[in-house]
Amino acid sequence: MRKYMKYELKGTYRFMLAIILVVLVATSGIQIYTSNMLDQPSAPGGIFMALMGFAVFGAFIASIFYLIGNFRKELYEDRGYLTFTLPLSGNQILGAKTIIALMWSALLVISFLVYNILLARILHGEVIFTVIREGFQYISSLNLDTALTVYLIVFIFSVITTLLLIYFSIALSRVTIGNKKIGSIWVIVFLVLNSLIGLLSIKVAELIPFYIDISNFSIITESDFVRNLGNIESHIVGNYPGMAIFTSDMFALNVGFILFNILVAIGIYMGTSYLIEKKVDL
Numbered sequence: 001m002r003k004y005m006k007y008e009l010k011g012t013y014r015f016m017l018a019i020i021l022v023v024l025v026a027t028s029g030i031q032i033y034t035s036n037m038l039d040q041p042s043a044p045g046g047i048f049m050a051l052m053g054f055a056v057f058g059a060f061i062a063s064i065f066y067l068i069g070n071f072r073k074e075l076y077e078d079r080g081y082l083t084f085t086l087p088l089s090g091n092q093i094l095g096a097k098t099i100i101a102l103m104w105s106a107l108l109v110i111s112f113l114v115y116n117i118l119l120a121r122i123l124h125g126e127v128i129f130t131v132i133r134e135g136f137q138y139i140s141s142l143n144l145d146t147a148l149t150v151y152l153i154v155f156i157f158s159v160i161t162t163l164l165l166i167y168f169s170i171a172l173s174r175v176t177i178g179n180k181k182i183g184s185i186w187v188i189v190f191l192v193l194n195s196l197i198g199l200l201s202i203k204v205a206e207l208i209p210f211y212i213d214i215s216n217f218s219i220i221t222e223s224d225f226v227r228n229l230g231n232i233e234s235h236i237v238g239n240y241p242g243m244a245i246f247t248s249d250m251f252a253l254n255v256g257f258i259l260f261n262i263l264v265a266i267g268i269y270m271g272t273s274y275l276i277e278k279k280v281d282l
Contacts, residue, residue, distance in 0.1 A: 001088065015066055019066075019108065020112075026052040027116050029048070030052045033049060035124065071101075075170060090278070091269075098163060157261070161268070162194075166186075166190055169190035169193060173185050173186040175275050208255055211255060
């Protein structure tokens with residue numbers, strides 16, 4: 001699997017490094033222009049800013065489609081013959097593809113954030129770090145540290161699940177239809193499956209009205225939450241009773257929602273591995 005991951009890196013690094021370079025150059029143009037011309041806006045400057053913004057947005061979108069297309073090519077193009085003749089299981093092939101895709105995605109986002117923070121430090125001095133520090137202090141004063149950390153974890157898990165669902169949709173379309181001309185049918189399959197999973201998540205959350213309080217890992221019920229509604233400000237994520245709830249001193253996730261989505265992610269991974277190992281006929 002490690003050798004296959006190295007092969008994947010060799011096949012993707014040129015394009016992804018080019019994407020990262022485009023993003024950094026475009027954001028550099030935006031920051032340099034705003035730091036020098038903020039008090040003297042002009043029409044050409046506005047056009048320049050728009051073009052740089054489109055370049056950044058387009059680069060992120062291109063990276064997404066490239067990483068998805070990298071998996072699709074294994075199933076629809078001749079390169080798949082080489083891949084599937086390797087002594088690798090479907091689990092190993094999918095694992096390598098997923099890890100490399102997530103690695104490039106993380107590198108793109110991290111390089112974008114770190115580079116722009118450092119560039120802002122050069123252009124604007126210590127003020128950027130002061131703003132960031134005050135932002136974190138404000139979040140801490142609202143007791144949102146735990147909530148944001150959990151949201152970040154949930155977001156990363158959602159990205160992984162979405163990527164796996166896209167892979168599953170592509171593999172399922174390849175197995176059931178197999179026609180290259182309508183290979184994009186996977187998009188419809190993905191949208192249908194994603195909507196179905198979302199609806200089932202809501203139903204499961206309603207059927208299992210228990211929450212795990214992240215601050216102390218205790219289990220609370222709807223009634224515990226409702227009792228607190230009268231005397232503290234509360235926030236609900238999702239339909240009531242919600243996928244998650246947080247107040248000034250509590251952040252809790254629905255147990256059913258957590259378990260269901262973990263099982264879905266495992267099921268999608270195993271299903272995709274099975275399809276590409278046992279059902280894909282090249």
